[in-house]
Amino acid sequence: MDELQLVRERTADVPLPDLAELQAARARLVAVTAKEPRSRKRLWLAGTATVGIAAAITAVVSFAPNGDGPLAPPRAAADPVRVLHDAAAEALKLPSTPPRPDQFVYVKTQYADSDREAWISADGKHDGYVRQDGQTLTLQACVDGKYRVQGANNPAANGTEEPCVVTPAYRADLPTTADAMFQYLDKHHSGEAGDVNAMGKDVQMLVGETYLSPRTKAALFDAAAKVPGLQAVDHVTDAAGRPGVGITWPGHGVTLVFDAKTFTYLGTTQGAVVGYGIVDRPGQLPR
Known part of the structure; x- marks a missing residue:
C-alpha cells in the first residue's frame, strides 16, 4: 500500500x-x-x-x-464515548431560546432524493404541517385529548374527533442530567427493556424534530454515551455530503453524524438537518 x-x-x-x-x-x-x-x-x-x-x-x-x-x-473520532461527551459539551454552548407555546419548531431535513420541511407545534396544540415531494400533510393539533379528523379517505370521517396524545415539539419535560436521561430512555423507549436499538431510535427522534434546551440536549448525548456497544465510524458523510464521524448502536441501522472538529450534530447518513429554527406560523422560515 x-x-x-x-x-x-x-x-x-x-x-x-x-x-x-x-x-x-x-x-x-x-x-x-x-x-x-x-x-x-x-x-x-x-x-x-x-x-x-x-x-x-x-x-x-x-x-x-x-x-x-x-x-x-x-479527542479523536475513534472513541464513540468521547465524541458523544464532546457533543454534549458543544450543546451546552447553544443559546437557550425556548419557543412560546403558540410558536413552531421548523426543521428542514435533506435526504438523498428529496427534502422534508416540518413546522411542528411547540405545545402540540396548534396545527402544523409537513411538506415533502410536492405534498403537504397537516399535523393535527391535539386539544383536550382529541383531534379533528381532516383529509380522511372516508369523507364521512372528516370533521369527527378522535382521541390523541399531545406531542409537543418543545420537550420541556425531559431530564437535564445524564443519569436521569438514561433512566428515562430505558423506561420510555419504543422497544423492550434493554433494547439498545430502540433506545438509539429514540435518541435520534429527540435530537431531530424537537426543541431541547441546551442542558437537555447535553444530557441526551451524555446518556447516549452510556449505551452499551457503541461504535464510531470514521470518514462518513451525512445525507447532505458533509463529512464527520458517525456513531452507531448495535442493530440500529441509522448512523448519527457529528462534525469531526466541533462535534455539532449534523443529522444522519440518511437524513441531514440543514435548516432549524423557531417561527411564529407554519410556512414561515427562520431568519
Whole structure:
C-alpha cells in the first residue's frame, strides 16, 4: 500500500496539533529517551526505522501532550464515548431560546432524493404541517385529548374527533442530567427493556424534530454515551455530503453524524438537518 495514502486514511478526521503542542511533545520525547541506557536507545532507534513513514507520521499527528503524564491521544473520532461527551459539551454552548407555546419548531431535513420541511407545534396544540415531494400533510393539533379528523379517505370521517396524545415539539419535560436521561430512555423507549436499538431510535427522534434546551440536549448525548456497544465510524458523510464521524448502536441501522472538529450534530447518513429554527406560523422560515 502507498504509505502516504495510509497516512491520509489514518489521520483524515484527526485534528492536527498546533506548533506549541508538537514542540512540547518533542521535548518530552527527547527527555524520556535521554534517560535510557545507550544500548537501549540504539535498539529503540533501530526499531523505529523499520516501522515506516506511515506509522511515524501518524504518531506525530495522533498524539499530543497531556499535562506531565505520558503522551495521550487527543479527542479523536475513534472513541464513540468521547465524541458523544464532546457533543454534549458543544450543546451546552447553544443559546437557550425556548419557543412560546403558540410558536413552531421548523426543521428542514435533506435526504438523498428529496427534502422534508416540518413546522411542528411547540405545545402540540396548534396545527402544523409537513411538506415533502410536492405534498403537504397537516399535523393535527391535539386539544383536550382529541383531534379533528381532516383529509380522511372516508369523507364521512372528516370533521369527527378522535382521541390523541399531545406531542409537543418543545420537550420541556425531559431530564437535564445524564443519569436521569438514561433512566428515562430505558423506561420510555419504543422497544423492550434493554433494547439498545430502540433506545438509539429514540435518541435520534429527540435530537431531530424537537426543541431541547441546551442542558437537555447535553444530557441526551451524555446518556447516549452510556449505551452499551457503541461504535464510531470514521470518514462518513451525512445525507447532505458533509463529512464527520458517525456513531452507531448495535442493530440500529441509522448512523448519527457529528462534525469531526466541533462535534455539532449534523443529522444522519440518511437524513441531514440543514435548516432549524423557531417561527411564529407554519410556512414561515427562520431568519
